[in-house]
Amino acid sequence: MSEGSEAILRKTPLFASLTETEMHALAPRVMKRRFQRGELLFGEGDACTGLFLVASGKIRIFKLSPSGREQVLAVEGPGSSFAELPVFDGGNYPAAASASEDTEVLFISRKDFQNFCREHPDVALKVIAVVGSRLRRLVGIIEELSFTTVRQRLIALILRLAEAGGTPSKEGVRVELAMSHQDLAGELGTVRELVSRNLSRLQAEGFLEVDGRKIVVRDMAGLKREQSAAE
Amino acid sequence: MSEGSEAILRKTPLFASLTETEMHALAPRVMKRRFQRGELLFGEGDACTGLFLVASGKIRIFKLSPSGREQVLAVEGPGSSFAELPVFDGGNYPAAASASEDTEVLFISRKDFQNFCREHPDVALKVIAVVGSRLRRLVGIIEELSFTTVRQRLIALILRLAEAGGTPSKEGVRVELAMSHQDLAGELGTVRELVSRNLSRLQAEGFLEVDGRKIVVRDMAGLKREQSAAE
DNA sequence: ACCCGGTAGTGACTTTGGTCACTGTGCCCT
DNA sequence: AGGGCACAGTGACCAAAGTCACTACCGGGT
Numbered sequence: 001m002s003e004g005s006e007a008i009l010r011k012t013p014l015f016a017s018l019t020e021t022e023m024h025a026l027a028p029r030v031m032k033r034r035f036q037r038g039e040l041l042f043g044e045g046d047a048c049t050g051l052f053l054v055a056s057g058k059i060r061i062f063k064l065s066p067s068g069r070e071q072v073l074a075v076e077g078p079g080s081s082f083a084e085l086p087v088f089d090g091g092n093y094p095a096a097a098s099a100s101e102d103t104e105v106l107f108i109s110r111k112d113f114q115n116f117c118r119e120h121p122d123v124a125l126k127v128i129a130v131v132g133s134r135l136r137r138l139v140g141i142i143e144e145l146s147f148t149t150v151r152q153r154l155i156a157l158i159l160r161l162a163e164a165g166g167t168p169s170k171e172g173v174r175v176e177l178a179m180s181h182q183d184l185a186g187e188l189g190t191v192r193e194l195v196s197r198n199l200s201r202l203q204a205e206g207f208l209e210v211d212g213r214k215i216v217v218r219d220m221a222g223l224k225r226e227q228s229a230a231e
Numbered sequence: 232m233s234e235g236s237e238a239i240l241r242k243t244p245l246f247a248s249l250t251e252t253e254m255h256a257l258a259p260r261v262m263k264r265r266f267q268r269g270e271l272l273f274g275e276g277d278a279c280t281g282l283f284l285v286a287s288g289k290i291r292i293f294k295l296s297p298s299g300r301e302q303v304l305a306v307e308g309p310g311s312s313f314a315e316l317p318v319f320d321g322g323n324y325p326a327a328a329s330a331s332e333d334t335e336v337l338f339i340s341r342k343d344f345q346n347f348c349r350e351h352p353d354v355a356l357k358v359i360a361v362v363g364s365r366l367r368r369l370v371g372i373i374e375e376l377s378f379t380t381v382r383q384r385l386i387a388l389i390l391r392l393a394e395a396g397g398t399p400s401k402e403g404v405r406v407e408l409a410m411s412h413q414d415l416a417g418e419l420g421t422v423r424e425l426v427s428r429n430l431s432r433l434q435a436e437g438f439l440e441v442d443g444r445k446i447v448v449r450d451m452a453g454l455k456r457e458q459s460a461a462e
Numbered sequence: 463a464c465c466c467g468g469t470a471g472t473g474a475c476t477t478t479g480g481t482c483a484c485t486g487t488g489c490c491c492t
Numbered sequence: 493a494g495g496g497c498a499c500a501g502t503g504a505c506c507a508a509a510g511t512c513a514c515t516a517c518c519g520g521g522t
Binding site: 065086133145 | 294296297298300302304316317319320322325326348352355356358359360362363364365366367369370372373374376377378420459
């Protein structure tokens, strides 16, 4: 039965600082829901029903273009909340959310959360902080889309993975892509083919060793240079 | 001496709902500052010193690429506030701000604003609302950058201008560009030349009549069709 | 074994975006 | 009148992004 709801609440920045009694007031309003890999939590433009917290798994927040392309705005893991905003301003969800693995989420209805915020003003301040970091991330995405090439974005993403979850080995840093090229393309704001091609090219240039979803970064320093290179 | 500070405070969503006494508490903490067209209020990465409110004029919030290209994130007019976020999370400004006309702003130091929010929790809720709409706009920019062409973005912008500030005439809707092609390029996330070319092309196709910064939209309906056309 | 659906790699091509280098134009200044 | 300056238009390129169509591989199913 995985974890109790309270344990999860404790792990999310929004509610981490609540007292025992506050926690007990909140916990009964929380619903646990499960979603399977690929399932949609809500679509873009849906009316906002409440706040979500990720208990386990991963949620992709993304935009879908008319032609079917995806642009990922955020990937939220355990402890992250999302959809805070429409809860407050009453608007619709500005993007869609789907489970990229089997996922458990906690759900708090819009009303309950609003009331709770009114009674606990410091939670409102936390909301601002969370939304703030989200805003910074979006600005980062805009910067990347506007100023960099697919190649550079791909390199940046690999470097991030390598630094976060890479395991050093004799030949370089081993990285595992947890997703398909299709999904990778969504995160980079491009199409599958370009991911494939750029990956091949980076291998041909000797920066990487690619084997399916396993990548060995042979030359971190070189990649970092490529990131900013005007070629 | 233009307007009194309180009159301006009344016009900003953040403070519009304050009582007289609250307003009197806040007003003395507000500083009025002037900036000339082109002047920089702060640069990207600068430490955040406080909150700004636009009294008159226009402020561009933008990112600058290493190669000198601009990407505008927002243009704020009278009554808008900006830089709310770094005030809260204590981080640096994520983008630069400059005056795109001669501008008067009100400035509230970080400390004063934070204290004021603590004493007036409903202001914190307003901050969330303001930040929320900003977030939606950023998502909109990402969507445009990721899914549309320069041509489509240009069309969208012209249509927006036409619907907001256009004056209908016998030949079509007259629109005045309040900025150079250079600045337009910044808003669209591209370069001057492409703005120029796309504008010429739209004229050649009969959608527009262009004369310097004056544009006559001859065929609104047609433009709207072009916006989504796969060509 | 066989077929299938999801996933990857790639060649050939088109369109879009961006760069460079100029030219032209209008305006302000002295 | 002439010089300088910001701004706009454009031709010639080149590089990046995206599309289409196809092949191939892998891992389940039944």
